[in-house]
Amino acid sequence: MWEEVATIRCCQPSEEVEAAYAEAAARWDVQVDERTATRSSIHISGCYWD
Numbered sequence: 001m002w003e004e005v006a007t008i009r010c011c012q013p014s015e016e017v018e019a020a021y022a023e024a025a026a027r028w029d030v031q032v033d034e035r036t037a038t039r040s041s042i043h044i045s046g047c048y049w050d
Helices: 002-009 014-028 034-045
Strands: none
Touching (some): 002 014, 002 034, 014 034
16 A cells, blocks of 8 residues: 555655545555554655655
């Protein structure tokens, strides 16, 4: 799920990334706490992934 969002939303505003992360979590039927979603969106938004 993280890789899906990172691939599509890399370097976009963190608010958009967080929304995409929430959509992906719902689609995959995965529970993601707010802290994890926020930290992941900041990480993806900043293009800090391999």
